[in-house]
Amino acid sequence: MNEIESDYISPSPTLEETFYILSKRNAVYRVKLSEKGLCMIKEVNGNVKTETIALEDIIGCRCMRSKRFDQKCIWHPTSRKGNLKVVDENSVDWDESDVSAYLYIYAYVLKKGKVKSKKRERIVITLRFRSYDRYEDNMKEAQKWKVTIKYFMDCALQRCHPLSFYNSEKTSLLGDAKVLFILNPKSGVGKARETFQNKVVPLLTEGDLNYDLHVTRHAHDARNIVRTQNMWQYIGGIVVIGGDGILYEVINGLMERPDWESLFAELKLGVIPCGSGNGLAKSLSYAFSEPYDHCPILVSTLNVVRGMSTPLDLVRVETENQVLFSFLSIGWGLLSDVDIESERLRALGAQRFTMWTIGKLVTLKSHRGTVSYLPIDQESDTPSSTRRRLHFDSEGDVRSMASEDAGRRDSFYSVGSRKSNYLSAAGSSYESLAEDAVRTFGPPSRIPPLDQPVPSDWKVVKGDFVMVHASYPTHLMTDCIFAPDAKLDDGCIWLCLIKSGISRTHLFQFLIGMSSGTHTNVSDVIFVPVSAFRIEPETPSSHLTVDGELIKHSALQAEILPAMANVFARVQ
Numbered sequence: 001m002n003e004i005e006s007d008y009i010s011p012s013p014t015l016e017e018t019f020y021i022l023s024k025r026n027a028v029y030r031v032k033l034s035e036k037g038l039c040m041i042k043e044v045n046g047n048v049k050t051e052t053i054a055l056e057d058i059i060g061c062r063c064m065r066s067k068r069f070d071q072k073c074i075w076h077p078t079s080r081k082g083n084l085k086v087v088d089e090n091s092v093d094w095d096e097s098d099v100s101a102y103l104y105i106y107a108y109v110l111k112k113g114k115v116k117s118k119k120r121e122r123i124v125i126t127l128r129f130r131s132y133d134r135y136e137d138n139m140k141e142a143q144k145w146k147v148t149i150k151y152f153m154d155c156a157l158q159r160c161h162p163l164s165f166y167n168s169e170k171t172s173l174l175g176d177a178k179v180l181f182i183l184n185p186k187s188g189v190g191k192a193r194e195t196f197q198n199k200v201v202p203l204l205t206e207g208d209l210n211y212d213l214h215v216t217r218h219a220h221d222a223r224n225i226v227r228t229q230n231m232w233q234y235i236g237g238i239v240v241i242g243g244d245g246i247l248y249e250v251i252n253g254l255m256e257r258p259d260w261e262s263l264f265a266e267l268k269l270g271v272i273p274c275g276s277g278n279g280l281a282k283s284l285s286y287a288f289s290e291p292y293d294h295c296p297i298l299v300s301t302l303n304v305v306r307g308m309s310t311p312l313d314l315v316r317v318e319t320e321n322q323v324l325f326s327f328l329s330i331g332w333g334l335l336s337d338v339d340i341e342s343e344r345l346r347a348l349g350a351q352r353f354t355m356w357t358i359g360k361l362v363t364l365k366s367h368r369g370t371v372s373y374l375p376i377d378q379e380s381d382t383p384s385s386t387r388r389r390l391h392f393d394s395e396g397d398v399r400s401m402a403s404e405d406a407g408r409r410d411s412f413y414s415v416g417s418r419k420s421n422y423l424s425a426a427g428s429s430y431e432s433l434a435e436d437a438v439r440t441f442g443p444p445s446r447i448p449p450l451d452q453p454v455p456s457d458w459k460v461v462k463g464d465f466v467m468v469h470a471s472y473p474t475h476l477m478t479d480c481i482f483a484p485d486a487k488l489d490d491g492c493i494w495l496c497l498i499k500s501g502i503s504r505t506h507l508f509q510f511l512i513g514m515s516s517g518t519h520t521n522v523s524d525v526i527f528v529p530v531s532a533f534r535i536e537p538e539t540p541s542s543h544l545t546v547d548g549e550l551i552k553h554s555a556l557q558a559e560i561l562p563a564m565a566n567v568f569a570r571v572q
């Protein structure tokens with residue numbers, strides 16, 4: 001046994017079978033299945049070659065039977081069309097003369113190379129079982145392999161989420177839990193429906209995912225759905241097919257439920273990027289070194305089909321008239337103005353941001369106000385991995401918090417009812433949330449209310465600002481690595497301040513540098529990790545955005561909620 005083989009097979013393979021290649025004389029495949037994956041040892045005229053498929057690259061398998069008589073290959077290591085025709089094991093359209101059963105195994109393996117040529121490549125392995133004279137017996141063998149592969153995949157999921165909901169008796173197999181997909185047909189350039197049908201559904205079928213699809217009919221539809229429907233039936237997760245705006249709706253809709261805490265602890269959230277910015281989808285792939293740029297939809301869908309998740313920081317945002325929850329960014333000034341004002345160029349996709357930024361630089365505006373923040377000393381502060389996740393009781397009190405930072409329990413209840421902000425988008429209808437009907441739950445604040453001064457250990461900067469922007473994951477958009485050192489659950493808000501004295505050269509360097517992450521060191525740019533901050537604008541001269549969505553202009557403060565959500569990601 002060589003090194004690769006022993007690595008894959010130790011301690012011992014669970015299933016092992018020998019297959020013959022009819023088209024090649026004297027060629028034999030020994031296929032072994034263990035909890036680490038598949039190991040295929042090919043022997044041709046005494047030469048031995050070993051190929052392996054790691055379990056984490058396998059997304060599913062299906063049992064089939066033949067449709068036509070003239071099959072000859074026992075396995076196809078590529079997606080090339082052979083002359084093998086098969087039908088589902090339950091189909092009536094089968095060839096009675098062939099007693100073989102087939103197992104199709106679907107895997108997406110990483111093709112390594114230079115950064116740009118790195119990609120995930122589809123591999124379909126077809127095993128033909130025909131040792132017995134009766135189809136039923138051969139199918140039993142194929143089923144045995146299928147069940148074992150599914151069992152190993154389930155064990156891997158269990159190892160990743162040992163304390164999950166599924167440990168209870170409610171669901172026997174992790175992989176069987178249902179996923180809700182919420183699709184925004186208006187996101188990005190308006191191609192989400194086609195993308196879902198052509199690129200996502202085939203992967204969901206291969207992964208045998210149990211799911212429901214909801215296509216939004218208007219803005220706030222997603223928010224209403226997750227607030228009012230039984231989300232416990234979607235314990236497999238909630239996945240948006242759209243941009244960051246639709247995920248923002250889902251997160252805020254969940255926070256409007258009395259059972260928000262247990263849902264955030266159990267539910268996995270996901271995004272299939274069809275928007276213009278797609279900041280979170282890119283950040284998730286970047287965090288796990290996945291080749292996103294080559295095929296964003298494939299990489300993001302694989303995250304969902306595999307079912308693994310990782311914790312994600314959220315941010316609690318309080319304005320004078322509402323409490324919101326954010327996963328991506330908060331902005332005031334230049335970048336927010338570009339985001340909102342370039343909406344009219346939506347048909348251009350992500351290009352709209354670049355074009356509008358150039359225009360804004362010609363007539364650069366500044367905005368008067370005060371920005372205060374509580375810096376994080378990264379040397380001495382507790383690393384994220386050892387931070388406790390806070391727990392809240394049904395009244396919003398913090399249970400496991402130390403007494404010196406006891407929660408300000410009623411900060412969000414004072415908000416009472418809140419009017420919704422409606423963004424206009426051509427061709428859509430809008431449905432208002434009934435006033436008084438919606439109440440924001442979610443974790444309480446641990447910082448002083450907006451109408452009280454900030455504590456003495458906060459830093460205060462007054463004056464005219466070109467922009468104030470904060471991000472928690474790395475990427476604001478696919479091509480904008482705004483917080484290069486961010487981790488998904490580092491407990492940091494990465495805050496950037498640019499005052500109006502900055503030269504055009506430095507501002508230009510800053511904007512260009514955002515695509516590579518070098519902007520953080522440009523002169524006259526303050527870039528600092530904080531756990532909370534406050535913006536008090538003096539005049540409503542600029543847009544205020546949360547996760548790229550426009551909110552009513554007002555004073556605002558934000559604080560980090562470490563590891564508040566769980567998101568689908570390529571966790572090993």
Ligand SMILES: Nc1ncnc2c1ncn2[C@@H]1O[C@H](COP(=O)(O)OP(=O)(O)OP(=O)(O)O)[C@@H](O)[C@H]1O
Pocket residue numbers: 184185186187188189216217218219220221241242243244245246247249274275276277278279423425428429548549
């Ligand atoms: N059916 C619909 N018609 C019109 N607007 C909708 C519909 N469904 C959702 N919306 C709204 O569309 C807005 C934008 O959606 P989304 O974030 O999916 O796309 P995007 O703005 O192109 O992407 P990104 O946020 O990444 O830039 C959201 O604020 C959402 O409320």
